[in-house]
Amino acid sequence: MLAQNTDKVNIDFLKDLSGVKNADDLEQIRIKYLGRNGVISKLFNQLKHVAIEDKPALGKNLNLLRSEVTSQIEKLKSSFVSQKSKGDLQMDLTLPGKKYQIGSKHILTQTLDEIKSIFKEMGFSVHVGPELESDYNNFEALNFPKNHPARDMQDTFFISKDFLLRTHTSPVQIRLMENMKPPVRAIMPGRVYRNEAVSARSFCMFHQVEGLYVDTDVTFAELKGTLVSFASQFYGEDLKYRFRPSYFPFTEPSAEMDITCFICKGSGCKICKNTGWMEILGCGMVDPNVFENVNYDPEKYTGYAFGMGIERIAMLKYGITDIRIFFENDIRFLKQF
Amino acid sequence: MKISLNWLKEYIDLEGISIQDIINKLTMSGLEVEDFVNQNEKFKNFIVGYVEENEKHPNADKLTICKVTDGKKSYQVICGAPNVQKGQKVVYAPIGTIIPKGNFEIKKAKIRGVESFGMICAEDELGLGDDYTGIMVLDSNLKVGQKLSDALELNNVIMEIAITPNRPDALSHIGVARDLTALFDKELKIPEVKLNESDIDINDVASIVIEDEENCPRYSARVVTDVKIEESPGWLKQRISGIGLKPVNNIVDITNFVMFECGQPLHAFDLDRLEGKKIIVKSTKGKTKFTTLDSKERELLPDTLMICDDKGDVAIAGIMGGENSEIYQDTKNVLIESAYFNPSSIRRASKHLQMSTDASYRFERGTDPGNTLYAAERTAQLIAKIAGGEIAKGSIDVYPKKIDNKKFILRHNRVNKVLGYKISKQHTLKIFNRLGMKTTELSEDEIEVTVPTFRVDIEREIDLIEEIARISGYDNIPTIPKISISLGLKHDETLFTDRIREYCNALGLYELINNPLQPKHFAALTGNAIEVSNPQSIDMKYLRTSLLSGVLNVVTRNLNRGEKNLALFEIGNIFNLKKGKKVVSSFNDFDEEEILIFVLTGNKIEREWYSDTESFNFYDIKGMVNSFIDKISLDNLLNDSYYTTDNSIYEYYLTKFFKDRVIGNGGKVKDHVLKQFDIDQDVYCFEFNLDALKEIPVVSKKYAELLRYPRIILDFAFIFDKETKFEDVSEFIKNKGSKLLKYVNVFDIFESKEIGDNKKSIAFQLEYYDSSRTLTENEVEKDFENLIKLVSKKFNAKLRGN
Numbered sequence A: 001m002l003a004q005n006t007d008k009v010n011i012d013f014l015k016d017l018s019g020v021k022n023a024d025d026l027e028q029i030r031i032k033y034l035g036r037n038g039v040i041s042k043l044f045n046q047l048k049h050v051a052i053e054d055k056p057a058l059g060k061n062l063n064l065l066r067s068e069v070t071s072q073i074e075k076l077k078s079s080f081v082s083q084k085s086k087g088d089l090q091m092d093l094t095l096p097g098k099k100y101q102i103g104s105k106h107i108l109t110q111t112l113d114e115i116k117s118i119f120k121e122m123g124f125s126v127h128v129g130p131e132l133e134s135d136y137n138n139f140e141a142l143n144f145p146k147n148h149p150a151r152d153m154q155d156t157f158f159i160s161k162d163f164l165l166r167t168h169t170s171p172v173q174i175r176l177m178e179n180m181k182p183p184v185r186a187i188m189p190g191r192v193y194r195n196e197a198v199s200a201r202s203f204c205m206f207h208q209v210e211g212l213y214v215d216t217d218v219t220f221a222e223l224k225g226t227l228v229s230f231a232s233q234f235y236g237e238d239l240k241y242r243f244r245p246s247y248f249p250f251t252e253p254s255a256e257m258d259i260t261c262f263i264c265k266g267s268g269c270k271i272c273k274n275t276g277w278m279e280i281l282g283c284g285m286v287d288p289n290v291f292e293n294v295n296y297d298p299e300k301y302t303g304y305a306f307g308m309g310i311e312r313i314a315m316l317k318y319g320i321t322d323i324r325i326f327f328e329n330d331i332r333f334l335k336q337f
Numbered sequence B: 001m002k003i004s005l006n007w008l009k010e011y012i013d014l015e016g017i018s019i020q021d022i023i024n025k026l027t028m029s030g031l032e033v034e035d036f037v038n039q040n041e042k043f044k045n046f047i048v049g050y051v052e053e054n055e056k057h058p059n060a061d062k063l064t065i066c067k068v069t070d071g072k073k074s075y076q077v078i079c080g081a082p083n084v085q086k087g088q089k090v091v092y093a094p095i096g097t098i099i100p101k102g103n104f105e106i107k108k109a110k111i112r113g114v115e116s117f118g119m120i121c122a123e124d125e126l127g128l129g130d131d132y133t134g135i136m137v138l139d140s141n142l143k144v145g146q147k148l149s150d151a152l153e154l155n156n157v158i159m160e161i162a163i164t165p166n167r168p169d170a171l172s173h174i175g176v177a178r179d180l181t182a183l184f185d186k187e188l189k190i191p192e193v194k195l196n197e198s199d200i201d202i203n204d205v206a207s208i209v210i211e212d213e214e215n216c217p218r219y220s221a222r223v224v225t226d227v228k229i230e231e232s233p234g235w236l237k238q239r240i241s242g243i244g245l246k247p248v249n250n251i252v253d254i255t256n257f258v259m260f261e262c263g264q265p266l267h268a269f270d271l272d273r274l275e276g277k278k279i280i281v282k283s284t285k286g287k288t289k290f291t292t293l294d295s296k297e298r299e300l301l302p303d304t305l306m307i308c309d310d311k312g313d314v315a316i317a318g319i320m321g322g323e324n325s326e327i328y329q330d331t332k333n334v335l336i337e338s339a340y341f342n343p344s345s346i347r348r349a350s351k352h353l354q355m356s357t358d359a360s361y362r363f364e365r366g367t368d369p370g371n372t373l374y375a376a377e378r379t380a381q382l383i384a385k386i387a388g389g390e391i392a393k394g395s396i397d398v399y400p401k402k403i404d405n406k407k408f409i410l411r412h413n414r415v416n417k418v419l420g421y422k423i424s425k426q427h428t429l430k431i432f433n434r435l436g437m438k439t440t441e442l443s444e445d446e447i448e449v450t451v452p453t454f455r456v457d458i459e460r461e462i463d464l465i466e467e468i469a470r471i472s473g474y475d476n477i478p479t480i481p482k483i484s485i486s487l488g489l490k491h492d493e494t495l496f497t498d499r500i501r502e503y504c505n506a507l508g509l510y511e512l513i514n515n516p517l518q519p520k521h522f523a524a525l526t527g528n529a530i531e532v533s534n535p536q537s538i539d540m541k542y543l544r545t546s547l548l549s550g551v552l553n554v555v556t557r558n559l560n561r562g563e564k565n566l567a568l569f570e571i572g573n574i575f576n577l578k579k580g581k582k583v584v585s586s587f588n589d590f591d592e593e594e595i596l597i598f599v600l601t602g603n604k605i606e607r608e609w610y611s612d613t614e615s616f617n618f619y620d621i622k623g624m625v626n627s628f629i630d631k632i633s634l635d636n637l638l639n640d641s642y643y644t645t646d647n648s649i650y651e652y653y654l655t656k657f658f659k660d661r662v663i664g665n666g667g668k669v670k671d672h673v674l675k676q677f678d679i680d681q682d683v684y685c686f687e688f689n690l691d692a693l694k695e696i697p698v699v700s701k702k703y704a705e706l707l708r709y710p711r712i713i714l715d716f717a718f719i720f721d722k723e724t725k726f727e728d729v730s731e732f733i734k735n736k737g738s739k740l741l742k743y744v745n746v747f748d749i750f751e752s753k754e755i756g757d758n759k760k761s762i763a764f765q766l767e768y769y770d771s772s773r774t775l776t777e778n779e780v781e782k783d784f785e786n787l788i789k790l791v792s793k794k795f796n797a798k799l800r801g802n
């Protein structure tokens, strides 16, 4: 009985629905079927009289009917709203699809993500630290004594005598080693500050990723291997590279890694100052003084560290010539990536 | 630093080695050649020309038509210089020549109707000097048609080498040559000094006292009498102008020459102007003023090292001399200062005075305390040779605490342990010996290396290992393509923020990154801002105290560019001084917190074929915030409060609490705040404190049984007083409803005349279910009817007719 009634109500409803011309008609139909004393409510009332074993199936059917009716009414209702004055709209499949916006990460975040995932696969963990740092963590513990010309390499914004805006993410290395015994293998991404005049080539703030690996038998040869592997994953397999001696107070020996200029492919151009090479990162073996500052035994442990600037990498990779555009946050720029 | 290849060749035989090879080896050993100019290449087309005729240009007052010959052929050349004359030997640039200044090519031209084949050049156009007032007139003895580079010996290569701060020993031609001897296995030739001394004993004409031995460990001097101050000879001028220095007079040029030869800064005093013919080296006691030879009065810090005579200060040690004791045209007797100063003392003074001279640059990095006497004598030798004069007998060399060569032990096995490859002992010894270090083999594994005083950077075994690595070449160290992975180390402190970024993107938001350095009125808007003591500009003097002002500034910038619809987010750190603190002297004086901000402004949907324009409103930001909270599984842990007053930033806003702690806050930004940013459309922001969010213990998710029995959905609508809050009603319904009532939602809300002024209709949908059985219509109906009564009564509401 109830089952047949259910079907009949469904058929009646569809018939009624086809006669609907406007929102008022629709509201009448809604009350007739879904109202508190409406047709469907009455059907539910009949449910008490059916045999107990039939109840679940019939109940389910009734619920189905109600949700079907509800959704049909809603559908029609929204079409009354959106059609508005446009009248009956023939299906025109060539109309543009509706717009959905997915958003995106900043291109610097995307670049960092790519770098991060390469090192994470190599077993590096990821650590962060504060931007407002102590002079000790930023300089002294990293073997930059006070009144040493090496400090000129990193023009610094000072907050007070002993506090500053970190000039590199290396203080995170200190924090990490102070809190952890070797082996340590980590990368440290973050924002750093340099008191340099703002221009197309340099900004007072930028982002770095540094890496650190300390264990009993870490060698320069492994450092080279790790970085060459990183560079060929990031810049391409058939990459040419070289390691050049350099100087950083917290590593000894220190090096800079160059890869073939990908603007001129090594023949020399303005970007690479006619050398055919492009510097991509600095690195070296952790200086024993740094180990002593964090109570690691420099006889027992060796380690390597490296660091690279994300803006520089993104500029090279995406052909951006003015660093300032990263921080203007023009929505047209943000949407490009 | 500029290094001249011809000059280098005085100290090392580079015969048969190509320029490119030299440059590569230097760069690959740590003396990076950043740039170089090969004069041969640069001047290859210029030739010595002879002006055969000159006559005035018929159509231009200031132009001259010249006939210039290269000895074989004559060319018609239009010249604009006032000094061109028939009979002069000049620099002729034929067609096709590239002019160094401006880097342009000479082409056949027609100037005011007369053809011109080439150009007669001025000094500045060639980059050989500053003179641009007229053409360069050459020595009349030069051969016409000769290449200019041959005629003027412009066959040099000038390299620009970046010397790292640890290598002051390489700040000279001998220093660079020494590395080259190790790189190419050659001998270093240091000029020998033999002096012809006069009968005058130096001790009779001068004396030196060091009062501050700490900051002046050594002071050596020589005296040369009866000198004649003149212009330097050509070779000397060429040497020093080649590396970018301006020739002054013979004495000054010689001191510069010796500094760039061996790295020791020198100072020449007019001995007769030194009161008491005496030098006293001491530090200032209090604040002192001193007028340097550039006629500027400068204020000195206490404890600044000074060179004084009997009467007073004559020079700031290691930085710059004073006006009173300089070399003048009438100077006869010269005292040559060649000292070793404590690097940090010089650096402190030069930083304070913001003066960096060639001398202070070397002193603050560390000069060679062992070389002062040699440098003084080398200078005396050259002065006597070039400026005449006689070298007084003997030298004064005050050296209270001798600084010895250092000795370190190098273990071969350690080299292997650090670098990861073995290098032969023989090769190792050779590298050290070429670099001027003596070696003694102590055992199979160990050698003792004696490091001369000029290598201030070598202080440990590891520094010796670096020398081996850099001279033998980093390229020779193998590249090991594998590393061992220690398990259990994996940890990523950025995972949470990475996840957040994904969710923000899913909400349709774009990430922005702002500069945390701001002007005061931005930073002060939202907190107790921390000031940068040495800012770059007033616009970047403070650290942001929230992300809000930076983000509003981005809104302004985009509006100005016609971009009015923005949905953005930023994750970044903010900085606030703690209450009652004025300065940062410990980590307890300030808070640095990581914040997430959402920003919505303009239209969510622009006018489209399927929709009218829809602008962002409060419910968009609220919805995003709640979806976000849901996604990070904190939806059941946080409480909301709503406010419409008492906030300096928001007109109305929502605050999210975890227990008592505010973890997020935001709403519609007040108009008067927007006005400060020139924004004339509504902006909605919400800031989360991510540090606080991270601290909330997250309950790990558990699977919830899926529904197996049907739900019953019922709805009703009431007419309420207008001020009735949805949440009050919905909470009431939830509380009063039976256990089976699981969900209450609002699906319609409106006001209209028909239902009365100050009234509104809210329609609710109620969802009932039980996870263990099918509900009967009856039990639900009973609860539903009961709720209708209760709501009507409690809120004085009228059930809408259906």
Ligand SMILES: [Zn+2]
Binding pocket: A261, A262, A263, A264, A265, A266, A267, A268, A269, A270, A271, A272, A273, A274, A276, A277
């Ligand atoms: Zn290039």
